[in-house]
Structure formats: C-alpha cells, structure tokens
Amino acid sequence: MNIVVCVKQIPDPAAPQSLEAGSHTLDRSGKLILDDSDAYGVEMALQLAEQAGGGEVTLVSMAPNGETAGLRTALAMGAAKAILVSDDALKGSDALGTAKVLAAAIGRVGADLIIAATESSDGYTGTTPVQVAELLGLPSITFAKSVAIDGGTVKVDRQTEAGYDEVTSPLPAVVTVTAGVVEPRYPSFKGIMAAKSKPIETLSVADLGLDGGQVGAAGGRQVITSVDEAEARNAGEIVVDEGDGAQRIVTFLENLKVI
C-alpha cells in the first residue's frame, strides 16, 4: 500500500504575516513549517500503511527556496521519503498551477491512494486536491471523517452539513481529510533524529516535464486585483443584570426578529 500525502509548508501562523506588494500574494520568503491541517493526512496515511501491513508513505510538496523544514516534521512522524518541487518559476502559482505540479510529481511515484487536507491554512481555496485528481484522471472524495481500505477499494465517511455520506471508490483515488479524521502523533525523539537521513528529492519544473508557461504567475489564471482589510467587528453590548436581564435579552432577540 503506497500512499502519497500532499503537504503544504506555510509561514508560521503564529508569526506576523504580510502580503507582497503588487502580487498581493502571501510573503513566503521566511521560514516555513508544516501546515497543521496536513498532520491529519500524514497520520491517516501512516495508520493505513500500517494496517495494510506494508508500503510507504511518500510526501509531495511544492515550496519556495528549497524549504524542507515542514517536510522534516512529517518525515519525523514516520513518512518514508519526500519529493519537493522548488523552482523560482513557480512563484505566484494559483491553485490550478499548484495542482499541475503536484499531479506531475505524484505521477512519478505511483500511489495506491493520495491523501490531502481539505484545504490549506493559508490559502483556503480547497480546490487543489480535486484538481490534482482531475489531472491524474482519478476519482476524488472530499471531507473524509474516516477512511478505511478494503482490498482494492477505499471506504470513506464523507462529512456533510446534515451528517455524513458513506462513499466507496476503487483505488487509486484522491481523498481529502478533515481535521479530526485521526489524532496526529507528536514526532518522537527517534523520529526527529531519523528524519535527518530520510531522502528528500528536490525537483524543478523542467524535471517534471512541465512548461514554465503553464505554472507560476505566467500560467496563472487567477489574478488578485486588490486586498481590503477585513471589517472590524463591533464590540458586543454588555448587559448588566439589574433584575431586568431576562426581559432585556427577550427584547434584544425580538429586535433581531428571531423570536
């Protein structure tokens, strides 16, 4: 059972963020870390490979400046190896451009199952994984809250607003997992030390056989024209209960026409 997990390395959400002037894209020039939302996919993959009694978990990532810090975190969790696509030509890639790169990289590995997070914590488009599936000609199942392998098929409980759907698909397939599909492990000290010597293959756009005009800002179909500050939320009204608290709440709800 060979599983590929798409992982994104993002600027630390706890650190101050900034947008690049002109392109309005997130400044990714600093140190990047593993997107927390990808830890679920890595853990799911590790558990499925373990249950299958063999096989490898391979990470596939696209990041600037040859960044590997986030990949090392996932390797420390237990993934066997990683492919990193890093190329100046990829700067300014939109979701589809990213999907083309990831699909080409995955194509080199040959996976039984491809796992990704539902969406990244810094981009939030939630479109890349299904685009990858489409480019690879594979079925995709999104919003998995549980994943099980049964022979040549994958069984997924797919979270919906009303509950969940039980979906079965032949393998290979692309599955996106929600936070909560499994509890990610913390890398152990041995895992951290072992990650040091695990292979990370770094590829360029040309290595993938892609044309520079298809990816990056050059191939992008999405342009960010302007960015506005999010509207500040007004402070809530604090009602001091002077015996009439219940009545004032009722009045407030009546004004909202909810009762």
Add this chain to the structure above:
Amino acid sequence: MLTTKGSPSPISELNVDDSPEREALRSTVSKLARSYGRTYLKEVVKEQRQPTELWSDLGKAGFLGVHLPEEYGGGGGGMADLAIVIEENAAAGIPLFMIVISPSIAGPILAAHGTDEQKATWLPGIASGELKVAFSITEPDAGLNTHNITTTATPRPGGGWTLNGQKYWTSGADEADALLVVARSDEPDDRGRTRLSLFLVPTDTPGIVMQEIDSALTLPEKQFVIFYDNVEVLEHNIIGDEHEGLRQVFAGLNPERIAAAAVANGIGRYAIEAGTNYAANRQVWKTPIGAHQGVAHPLARSHIEVQSSRLLAAHAAQLFDAGHDAGEASNMAKFCAGQAATNALDRAIQVHGGNGLSNEFGLSDLWFVARMFRTAPVSEEMILNHVAQHSLGLPKSY
C-alpha cells in the same frame, strides 16, 4: 478593540539551537506542552496528583530520555536536548520538577557508574518515564557539607549494608520507585572526613518512613523528610565502587544544575510572555500600557536577562555533552537562571497590576517555584563561594 500582539513565546533571535533536529525537538515539545498548558498543571496541583498524562506522553515520545544511551532505551543525545525538553515545558507554564530529579540526576549517575544489570533494570524505565528515581542526599545537620553526612551504611556480615539516618528535602520520594541515597560507609579519618557510598534503594524497602514537608511550592512533586531505620540494602544495590559515592554523585550534579537552569529559564520566558501579552493588550487610557516605558523597560530588561541566561545554560550543556569540565558553567547558568526567572516573574506580576495577584493569571502561584531556584539545587551563596575560590583563586572560606 483588543488585538493580540506580542510574541507567542519570546525566544529571540539569539539562536541557541544548533541543528534542525534541535529546532524540531523544541517545536514538537512546545506544541505538546502547550496542548496541556498552565491550567492543566494548576489542576494537577490542586487535585494533589502527578501530571501523569503529560509525563506519559513525554516518555512515550522518548523526550524524558533524550540524553540517555540508546542501548538502554534513551535517545543517544545530550543534556542540550534534555534542556530543550525541560525549558519548553516550563515555558508553557509547566515546570516539571521530576525531570530535574529522575532523568537529570539519577539517569546520568546510573549511566556513568551503574553495572550493566542496573542500567538494564533502571535506565529504560527512567527514559520512558515508567520508573522514577528520587535523590536523597541533603540532611538536616549537614546541608551541602557532604563531609557531615551522618546517614550511615554499615556492612552486614552476610553481604549488603544496613542504612540508618535521616534525609530531608527529598523531592518526589512518594512517587519514586527507588531512592538514590548517599551515606557514609566507613569511619572518619584523622581529619574528620568520611567516605561516602551511593545506594539505589527501592522505596518499598522496610524501614523507610516518609514525612511530607509543608512547603510553599505549588508543584505536583511533594517534599519529604525521610527516616532510614535499619533499612537493608542488598549487595547489588550499591552504585559503582564502595567509598566512591561522592565522586560518583558528581556525574549527576552538573546535569542537575543544567536542568534546573532550563526550568528557571522556561519560567522566565513564560512570565515575559504573559507580561508582554498583557502590556500589549491592556488599555487604561489611550494606549496599551506597554507603550509606557515604565512598563516596557522592565519586561525588556528581563528579556535580556533570560536570554543571556539561556545562552549560558546552552554553553554549559554543550561543555558537558562534549565531555569537558562543565562545573563552572553549570553553576553560573543555574545562578543566572534563578535570578532571571525571579526577576521576570516579579516584573510580570507588577505589569499585571492587581491581576498579577489573581490565581486566574497563573503568575503569583508560580512565585515560590521560581524563587526556589535561587536556593536549590545549590544556593546562590555556595555558587559564589565556588566562583570566588575556583574561578578567581581567592582563599577558601570554609
């Protein structure tokens, strides 16, 4: 409107982690510890129990034994690695004193002087956290003067020894599986000096009576007076060579000071983080109080003190791990860390105004824990004596 400003964990760009693996260790432990947080430790202390869940998570991931030999279940790293584990827990508001004792003191002593059998029996458990060993050295009438230790180990005719005496401030003895006991093992020489031996005594051995000391320390680890009343120690429970106890104990003392410095540095960071966040967000008149230099400068001063102390502690760990004499550096690191932590906590409490004294803010209840590091594991005065005598070559005062 309140905005959250301030660094999530002031480390500064004085980079003390010298490899990507140490950076990864720090961020992993930080994440794990912060998933528990200060609230968890406060609950544990209130419920008078041990932080078993966190301890077990740290043990399973191999973090409690990062510095112990790989062949005995450790990680094969050094004190620099253990210091990261300790500091990140304390920086999350969780000063784990048991790490300073069982893995930091007992671990290195056993690794250096234990027999293969003792190492195989104890080190894997110490590394995984499933076994704990407390350190029983200090006595009411001897203090740090080991020559005055009166607990005696008398050889028994059939082999082994009988222990008699009294120790105090033995931390965490009630939760320990064994006690590392320092006892005099022969008669004083003509200068009144005695030779000491080191024993590993299971805590369920008959004749051991523990009496809790009513201390101001809000820690899960309790402090004890321990009475050894005809406690029989088996032949295989001596550590290293008979009469060589004092020399052997030194294998654990520099790690103990490096570990203590790491706890104190973590507390310092925790206090500065709390103080900085409060100063950045608390607004009384037009600006956050952190805009006033009277509030900002004490925090900045503490940041400098804590970061200097961290660099010294990292240097001490580096010397120890490289096999150099780390005595001076370890003691100086502990000295600076104790002062930096106490100052940082005091200033963070002051920044919080009245809230600094509310237990809700998780500062004032740390006071005596931070303050302890000016006294223990070795007092500031004894460190100054050591530095005056050994670093400066001044005459011996005692």
